[in-house]
Structures are given as structure tokens and as C-alpha cells.
Amino acid sequence: MKYFSFFLVLAITIALAMLVSRPIGQIPPLAPLLDPNHGFWQNTLSEDQLAEEEINIENLSAPVEVVFDKNLIPHIFAQNELDLYRAQGYVTAQHRLWQMEFQTMAAAGRVSEIVGPIALELDRMTRRKGLAFGAEVGLKYIEENDPETLRLVEAYTDGVNQYISQLSDAKLPVEYKILNYRPEPWSAYKSLLLLKYMSDMLVGDRDLEYSNLRKLLGDSKLNKLFPDFPTENDPVIEAEKVWDFTPIPVNKPDSVTYPDDALLLDPLSQPVEGTGSNNWAVAGKKTQNGNPILANDPHLSLNLPSLWYSMQLTTPTYSVKGATLPGALGVISGFNQDIAWGVTNATKDARDWYKITFQDESRKAYKFGDEWRATDFRIEAIKVKGQDTFIDTVVYTHHGPVVYDKSFRSERQDVNFALKWTVHMGSNEQRTFIQMNKAKDYADYNEALDFYTSPAQNFVFASKSGDIGMRIQGKFPLKWEGQGKFFMDGADPKMEWQGFIPNAHNPATLNPERGFVSSANQHPVDRSYPYYVFDNSYEHYRNRRLNRKLREMNQITVEDMKMLQFDDYNLQAAEGLPVLIKLLGTHKTESPDAEKYLNELKSWDYFADPNQKGQTLYAIWSAETFESIWREFMNGAPVVRPNSYQTVELLNKSPKDSIFDVKSQEGIQTAEYHVKAGFDSMLVAMKKWEAEEGDYTWANFKKTTIQHLVPNFKSFSASNVYTGGGSGMLNATGSRHGASWRMVVELGPEIQAFGVYPGGQSGNPGSRFYANFIPIWANGEYLSFNLRSIENQEDVLFKTILK
Amino acid sequence: MRFIFLTILTAIVVVFLNPITPFWVVMIGIAVLSALVYPNGIGGFLGGGLGMGLTWLGQSIYLGITSASSLPDRMGELMGLGSGMTLVAVTGIIGFILGAFSGLTGVLFRDLLQKSPKNVYKG
Numbered sequence: 042m043k044y045f046s047f048f049l050v051l052a053i054t055i056a057l058a059m060l061v062s063r064p065i066g067q068i069p070p071l072a073p074l075l076d077p078n079h080g081f082w083q084n085t086l087s088e089d090q091l092a093e094e095e096i097n098i099e100n101l102s103a104p105v106e107v108v109f110d111k112n113l114i115p116h117i118f119a120q121n122e123l124d125l126y127r128a129q130g131y132v133t134a135q136h137r138l139w140q141m142e143f144q145t146m147a148a149a150g151r152v153s154e155i156v157g158p159i160a161l162e163l164d165r166m167t168r169r170k171g172l173a174f175g176a177e178v179g180l181k182y183i184e185e186n187d188p189e190t191l192r193l194v195e196a197y198t199d200g201v202n203q204y205i206s207q208l209s210d211a212k213l214p215v216e217y218k219i220l221n222y223r224p225e226p227w228s229a230y231k232s233l234l235l236l237k238y239m240s241d242m243l244v245g246d247r248d249l250e251y252s253n254l255r256k257l258l259g260d261s262k263l264n265k266l267f268p269d270f271p272t273e274n275d276p277v278i279e280a281e282k283v284w285d286f287t288p289i290p291v292n293k294p295d296s297v298t299y300p301d302d303a304l305l306l307d308p309l310s311q312p313v314e315g316t317g318s319n320n321w322a323v324a325g326k327k328t329q330n331g332n333p334i335l336a337n338d339p340h341l342s343l344n345l346p347s348l349w350y351s352m353q354l355t356t357p358t359y360s361v362k363g364a365t366l367p368g369a370l371g372v373i374s375g376f377n378q379d380i381a382w383g384v385t386n387a388t389k390d391a392r393d394w395y396k397i398t399f400q401d402e403s404r405k406a407y408k409f410g411d412e413w414r415a416t417d418f419r420i421e422a423i424k425v426k427g428q429d430t431f432i433d434t435v436v437y438t439h440h441g442p443v444v445y446d447k448s449f450r451s452e453r454q455d456v457n458f459a460l461k462w463t464v465h466m467g468s469n470e471q472r473t474f475i476q477m478n479k480a481k482d483y484a485d486y487n488e489a490l491d492f493y494t495s496p497a498q499n500f501v502f503a504s505k506s507g508d509i510g511m512r513i514q515g516k517f518p519l520k521w522e523g524q525g526k527f528f529m530d531g532a533d534p535k536m537e538w539q540g541f542i543p544n545a546h547n548p549a550t551l552n553p554e555r556g557f558v559s560s561a562n563q564h565p566v567d568r569s570y571p572y573y574v575f576d577n578s579y580e581h582y583r584n585r586r587l588n589r590k591l592r593e594m595n596q597i598t599v600e601d602m603k604m605l606q607f608d609d610y611n612l613q614a615a616e617g618l619p620v621l622i623k624l625l626g627t628h629k630t631e632s633p634d635a636e637k638y639l640n641e642l643k644s645w646d647y648f649a650d651p652n653q654k655g656q657t658l659y660a661i662w663s664a665e666t667f668e669s670i671w672r673e674f675m676n677g678a679p680v681v682r683p684n685s686y687q688t689v690e691l692l693n694k695s696p697k698d699s700i701f702d703v704k705s706q707e708g709i710q711t712a713e714y715h716v717k718a719g720f721d722s723m724l725v726a727m728k729k730w731e732a733e734e735g736d737y738t739w740a741n742f743k744k745t746t747i748q749h750l751v752p753n754f755k756s757f758s759a760s761n762v763y764t765g766g767g768s769g770m771l772n773a774t775g776s777r778h779g780a781s782w783r784m785v786v787e788l789g790p791e792i793q794a795f796g797v798y799p800g801g802q803s804g805n806p807g808s809r810f811y812a813n814f815i816p817i818w819a820n821g822e823y824l825s826f827n828l829r830s831i832e833n834q835e836d837v838l839f840k841t842i843l844k
Numbered sequence: 845m846r847f848i849f850l851t852i853l854t855a856i857v858v859v860f861l862n863p864i865t866p867f868w869v870v871m872i873g874i875a876v877l878s879a880l881v882y883p884n885g886i887g888g889f890l891g892g893g894l895g896m897g898l899t900w901l902g903q904s905i906y907l908g909i910t911s912a913s914s915l916p917d918r919m920g921e922l923m924g925l926g927s928g929m930t931l932v933a934v935t936g937i938i939g940f941i942l943g944a945f946s947g948l949t950g951v952l953f954r955d956l957l958q959k960s961p962k963n964v965y966k967g
Contacts, residue, residue, distance in 0.1 A: 807915030
């Protein structure tokens with residue numbers, strides 16, 4: 042009996058211990074998670090409660106002092122660059138380890154390892170696009186061409202890895218505890234992968250949709266609805282710019298034939314609408330203090346932990362501060378004691394698709410000209426949590442990987458397309474940032490940019506010596522007019538890119554007469570630029586608003602620039618709403634609701650401030666109207682619809698155009714029909730909204746949400762942030778996208794810098810530094826980002842010596 | 845008496861051993877303690893349970909209060925348990941169950957080694 046009860050209770054005890062230490066379905070092991078000494082309770086502590094005065098790390102040549110200011114922004118003081126980047130890796134990992142690793146897992150197509158089969162399709166897609174392949178090629182390129190950069194990247198890697206090896210269970214980021222896995226070692230490869238991830242986030246193409254459009258509309262109608270340049274083009278490089286180089290000739294083939302299949306594939310995922318950015322610099326002659334002022338606000342998905350992490354990096358020769366990307370070396374958008382720079386996306390159709398003709402089912406060879414070329418097979422082994430490893434075979438041609446084929450999303454088995462993308466070619470973007478961080482003048486800035494390939498960016502520049510500049514930098518293929526707009530025949534050598542535009546021919550400007558440089562993802566250049574420029578996603582509103590304001594402003598102060606970054610003026614509404622109201626006529630005047638909404642619209646000043654109702658009404662009405670206009674157009678094969686600018690222009694200038702006719706309806710419809718239909722839809726939508734939600738002021742309607750990187754972790758997100766702005770406005774804060782970092786720098790004798798981002802320095806949802814910048818950001822306010830000296834004792838949260 | 849003694853000793857073990865070892869090592873520690881102190885079955889169960897459960901409860905309340913962190917509430921919501929207070933309770937209950945069965949196991953193990961029947965009038 043004694044034995045029986047002992048073994049029974051022992052068995053129960055062991056069973057209990059096992060039960061609480063194993064995952065049950067999606068529920069993580071309970072005891073390790075709840076144990077107050079190791080589990081999530083330990084993550085309730087903020088960084089200042091865990092501060093250490095000294096930390097031993099190996100391979101440093103001299104002690105490194107890290108000063109955390111009251112906002113937990115680290116200021117690293119090192120004696121040389123190797124120590125500096127080792128410390129950057131260590132400190133970044135202290136605050137952002139989970140995020141760094143998760144983002145690179147996503148870029149490598151390894152999310153299934155963490156979350157299971159739900160992410161398998163996503164991982165296959167990522168791998169078939171060749172991001173990991175691109176990072177491997179990039180690493181090889183750096184190993185062969187730039188051992189100095191490699192040494193620095195390896196120092197950073199070592200810093201991250203020393204943190205991982207010292208990491209106790211208690212301090213493990215809470216996401217690891219919930220998802221039940223542990224960090225693996227960091228590597229130089231992962232740092233490069235992160236930059237590929239940025240490319241993937243920022244680069245799109247619409248070749249598939251344009252191929253379909255060409256087939257549906259024919260060339261002339263296509264050019265009418267999708268002109269290469271808008272009527273009012275206000276490009277990045279001022280239109281007056283005279284190009285002082287002799288362009289390389291590009292030979293357009295005499296006859297061009299496109300693959301003419303009916304294309305029913307799903308298009309590749311695209312950068313989400315609202316991804317874009319603003320940057321500008323004003324010359325001293327336009328500012329109150331006579332100093333150049335530079336501003337930058339990249340618009341990206343709004344996520345927690347934030348994509349950005351602020352830092353100051355100091356060696357005896359330079360001091361740089363701004364926004365870093367956890368996982369990459371140096372500062373990405375920032376300033377040092379001599380210059381400031383910032384980035385916006387400069388998309389220019391960097392991806393092209395080639396139809397591949399395989400010799401036979403084995404896909405071992407494909408046609409190119411008169412020969413059969415051999416393919417490469419890349420085996421992608423995708424580990425899946427709770428399941429067997431999934432093996433995917435991707436065929437590589439000299440164009441690039443065949444993304445869609447018989448084993449992946451093939452509605453048509455005979456269609457195989459290869460993706461040609463500069464991301465697959467060796468490059469060294471990391472070098473650009475390492476050099477930019479210590480640049481002293483315009484020449485240094487240009488030298489740093491010569492290493493930059495992808496994703497192409499508009500790099501704005503200002504220096505203490507009074508220069509302002511802008512350069513559009515990326516690796517841009519030489520294309521004949523129209524090349525790459527549509528799918529091309531990969532068997533035809535005439536369809537090849539004919540080389541690349543030399544860096545010296547990339548659009549750039551220094552100290553233009555107008556006294557400012559600016560970019561907002563619009564067309565890079567005027568028609569006079571001698572190379573072919575095309576992209577579907579150019580901006581038409583932010584750029585014009587920005588340039589108008591900059592042209593008319595004088596005696597500019599830092600405050601003015603902050604206000605401009607937070608400018609909620611909706612230029613699209615200012616141009617579109619009067620057209621809509623005119624076309625609406627007296628429709629529904631008898632309805633009291635309609636009258637109320639119309640009055641609110643008519644009295645609206647076009648500013649999408651958070652308390653505005655007009656913006657909500659316009660957003661619904663215009664969206665419903667555009668939807669009505671293009672509904673039949675979008676019905677069928679995947680296409681893109683003409684952009685809002687083009688649509689408003691059509692409504693305004695040619696309301697009777699046949700494009701407005703609805704084939705499925707009797708009679709002939711004109712613009713008025715769609716405007717009225719859009720208005721009716723708005724009445725229905727508003728009735729529902731008022732019944733369910735009541736308040737329809739803009740902030741409440743758009744519900745800006747800053748979402749945790751794992752969308753299921755809703756309670757780790759910040760929802761319904763009260764802030765204005767939206768797509769197409771300088772303050773481009775929509776519901777899920779917006780200014781992910783705002784910076785304003787005045788380059789006077791003492792540099793005055795301000796910055797903020799929607800998040801916090803800590804990646805730990807339990808820390809008081811996790812989301813503490815959000816209210817500041819939402820109000821359009823800033824933190825002081827002035828450079829700190831090592832002696833400065835003000836506002837110090839704590840200090841750590843690494844040695 | 846022995847029950848109270850075990851409760852206190854268990855709490856001490858959790859406070860000092862738990863930070864450096866996983867929870868299952870603590871469970872073994874409680875079983876050993878319980879065999880050494882040797883209260884009766886109920887005493888072992890409650891002593892181990894209350895020792896570990898109350899300590900976990902106290903530690904989680906202490907961390908929650910000193911950090912003023914929103915994490916317990918965020919975790920409570922994530923796990924579908926509502927607020928952070930529920931999580932405090934769940935932490936305490938899990939600590940109690942693990943400690944209690946460890947304590948009882950220790951007592952029953954000592955029973956095995958005991959040659960003569962235990963004197964029910966002592967302790």
C-alpha cells in the first residue's frame with residue numbers, strides 16, 4: 042500500500058511537471074512562462090531596473106562607455122570602429138534581439154520554423170523571390186571585394202553573439218518565451234539579409250498587371266490612362282536641371298514581341314500602399330538662422346517593436362546619431378558633426394520578368410537565342426514546426442529564379458517566369474552607411490553612395506558648410522523605352538538589359554537655384570532626363586504640396602520644418618472634392634443626412650486633422666466613386682487601375698469619356714453616374730458607421746494601429762492612436778502605415794537635431810520604454826537628438842562600461 | 845509545527861534556488877525537504893503547496909508592483925485570461941499544485957523508508 046501510494050503520487054507529480062513544461066497546441070509551456078524567476082514576470086522589469094555598471098565582453102581593444110539618456114537612447118563612446126560596431130551589436134541585441142532575429146527569419150523564409158505550417162506559403166514565396174540567395178551572393182561579394190567592411194560586420198556579429206551567449210532565461214525576450222524557441226547565433230549573412238528584407242519591403246513591380254492591361258486596352262489607351270509622366274510633374278530633381286553628361290546609347294530592338302498569353306497568375310506581393318517617404322533640405326538663404334535644415338520621414342508599416350532604434354555612435358574622429366536598423370551597422374538616417382542625410386524610396390521598376398521556355402519536363406535547360414542553356418536547381422529545405430521539413434526546388438536561370446512554376450501557384454502549367462532583380466546581384470550597401478556615418482562633406486557623401494545598389498533611394502544631403510544636395514542612387518538597368526513595363530520573352534537575347542546607368546549619370550543636384558531639394562517618391566526627373574524612367578507607384582500629391590510650401594517659405598525655422606512633416610493638408614481632396622460636388626449636382630438634396638454630410642464637406646478646409654469629419658466623408662466618397670468607375674475594368678485578369686491623380690483628372694476634364702460607361706448597364710453612363718453611386722454608397726456606409734460606432738471624426742475612423750510584428754499578439758500592439766494625416770499627405774499616417782521616423786536637423790555651428798518614432802527604444806512589451814514615444818509622435822512633437830559629449834551628465838538614465 | 849516549518853523552508857528554497865534553476869529542480873528540492881522534515885501527508889501537501897504557491901504569488905505581485913509594467917495585463921489579454929490579476933492567481937495556483945505534489949511525494953517517500961508505523965501522536 043505504501044509503495045502503491047508513493048508511486049501513484051510520484052507518477053502524478055512527474056506527469057504534472059511534464060504537462061506544464063510542454064506546449065499544448067498553440068499554448069506555450071506554462072511553468073517556464075509563469076515561473077516568476079524565469080518566465081514572463083521577469084520581462085516586467087524595465088532596462089533601468091536591470092542596469093549594470095560593467096559588463097565583460099571579449100575582443101575589445103579598449104573599454105567602451107555606453108551612456109543611456111532618459112529615453113534609453115544609447116550613446117556609444119569607443120576608441121575605434123571595430124570596438125564601436127562590436128558594442129553596437131551588443132547594445133542593440135540587449136534591447137531588440139527578438140525583433141532582429143525574427144525579421145531575418147522572415148527574410149530567409151524561415152517563419153514556419155517558429156509558427157508552423159501556417160507560414161509555409163509565405164516562406165516558399167520569400168525563397169522563390171531569392172532573398173536568401175541575394176544575401177549569399179552579397180556576402181560572397183563583400184568577402185571578395187571588401188575585407189575591411191567584412192571585418193566590421195563580423196565585429197558587430199560578435200557583439201550580438203556575445204550577448205546571446207550571456208543571455209539568461211530570465212532575460213530572454215518574452216516573444217521567445219511565448220513562441221517557445223531560443224535565439225540562434227547571429228552572422229554577417231544575417232546582417233546582409235536584413236538589407237535585402239528592406240529591398241523586398243520597398244520594391245515592387247506591376248509587370249504582370251501592365252502585361253494584362255496592354256492586352257486588354259492596347260498601347261494607345263494604355264498610354265492615355267497610364268501616362269509615363271503626369272500633367273503636372275514636379276520631380277525629385279528640379280525640372281530646370283541641365284544634364285551635363287553624354288548618355289550611353291540604348292538600342293531598342295526593331296521589333297518587339299511580348300509573350301501574349303492570357304495571364305491569370307496572382308501577382309507577386311507588392312509594397313503596401315502608404316509605403317513611401319519625404320525628405321528635403323533647405324539652403325541657408327531660405328532659413329532664419331542662415332543654416333541649412335534637413336528633414337526626413339520614411340513612411341513604412343507601423344510596427345512594434347519599431348523598425349528603428351536610435352543611437353549615437355562615437356569614436357575619437359567622429360560622432361554620428363540618428364536611426365539605426367537593428368541588425369545593420371551604423372546609422373541609416375541621421376547626422377554627424379559635419380553633415381546630415383536622409384532617405385526616401387526611389388522606386389524605378391527594378392524588377393523584370395522573363396518568360397522561360399524549357400527544353401523539356403526536366404527543366405534542365407532553357408532556350409536563349411539559338412542555344413539551350415543549363416539551369417541551376419536550388420533546393421530549399423523549409424523546416425516546419427511540428428511537421429516534416431518541406432523541400433522546394435527552385436529553378437535558376439541567368440535572368441534569375443523562376444518564381445512561379447508547376448509546383449507553385451500554377452494555374453497554367455506552361456507558364457514559367459524568371460524574376461530579374463538587382464537584389465540578386467552582388468552589392469555592398471553596408472559600406473555606404475559605414476562611410477556615410479563619417480562623411481565630412483559632399484564629396485564624401487557621393488563616394489559613400491557609389492557603393493549603394495538596392496533598394497534605390499533618394500539620398501538628401503546637407504552640410505554645415507552650407508551645401509544641400511539630392512542624389513537618386515541605386516543600380517538602375519539601361520532600358521529602352523518601354524522595356525520591363527511588360528513581361529518579356531526570356532528566350533530572346535534582344536530583351537536583355539543592356540548594362541547599367543553609370544553612377545555619374547544617376548539624377549543628382551547640388552545647391553539648386555530654388556534654395557531647396559526635396560523628394561516624396563514622385564517621378565525622379567523631368568522628361569529631359571536621357572534615360573527611360575518608369576514606375577507604377579509614383580506619388581502625385583505629397584511632392585506637389587511639399588514643393589509648393591518650400592517654394593513659398595522663407596525665414597524657415599526648425600519649427601516650420603517640424604510643422605511641415607506633420608502637415609495634414611489633403612491635396613487630393615482639395616483638387617478632387619470640388620469636382621465631386623460639381624458632378625453630384627442636386628442628387629439626394631431631399632435627404633437630411635445627405636445635406637448634413639454635404640455641408641460638412643463644403644465647410645471642410647482639406648486638413649485631415651484627427652478631429653475632422655470632412656476627411657472621413659471624402660475618404661469614403663472618393664474611394665467608393667473610384668471603385669465604381671473602375672469596377673468593370675478590374676473584373677477579370679489582374680490589372681492595376683489608373684491612379685487617383687489620373688482618375689480625378691478624367692473626372693474633371695473629360696466627364697463624358699467612354700471610360701465612364703458601364704457596359705453591363707443600359708444607356709450611356711458618364712462621370713456623374715459614378716459620383717452619385719459613390720455618394721449613395723457613402724450614405725449607406727455612414728449610416729452603418731453611425732449606428733455601430735457613432736463618432737466619425739477622422740482619427741476614430743482610420744484607427745491608426747501600431748501592430749506587433751506577430752499580428753496575433755494584439756495586446757502587444759497600440760491601437761486607435763489619436764493622430765491625423767493619411768495617404769497622399771505629408772503626414773502620411775494612415776491606419777497601418779505612416780511616418781516611421783521623423784528627423785529635423787539644423788546644421789549651424791552647434792547642430793540642433795530633433796527626432797521621434799512611433800515606438801520606444803525597448804523591444805520588450807513589458808518595459809516602460811516599449812511604446813513611450815507614441816504619444817509624442819502622435820502629437821507631432823519631437824525629442825531632442827543633439828549630439829552628446831562623454832562628459833555630459835544631464836538626463837543620464839544609467840551608464841554601462843563594456844570591457 | 846512540521847507543516848509550518850516545511851512551508852517556511854519551501855519558501856526559502858524557492859526564493860534562493862529558483863532564480864538559478866528551473867522549476868523542476870525546485871520541485872525535487874521540495875520533495876527532499878519534505879522527506880527530511882517529514883510532516884504527515886496533508887502537512888506535506890499543504891506545506892509544499894503553500895510554500896511554493898505563496899512564494900510565486902508574492903514574487904509575481906512584487907514584480908508587478910515594483911515594475912508598474914503593463915505586461916501582466918497584456919499577457920492576460922493575450923492568453924485570454926482577462927487581466928494581469930488573473931495571471932497572478934494562475935501563477936500562484938500552478939506554484940501551489942507543483943509544490944503540493946512535490947511535498948506529498950517527499951512524505952510518501954519517507955514513509956517507504958520508515959520501518960515502524962509512524963507515531964500519530966507526535967507532530
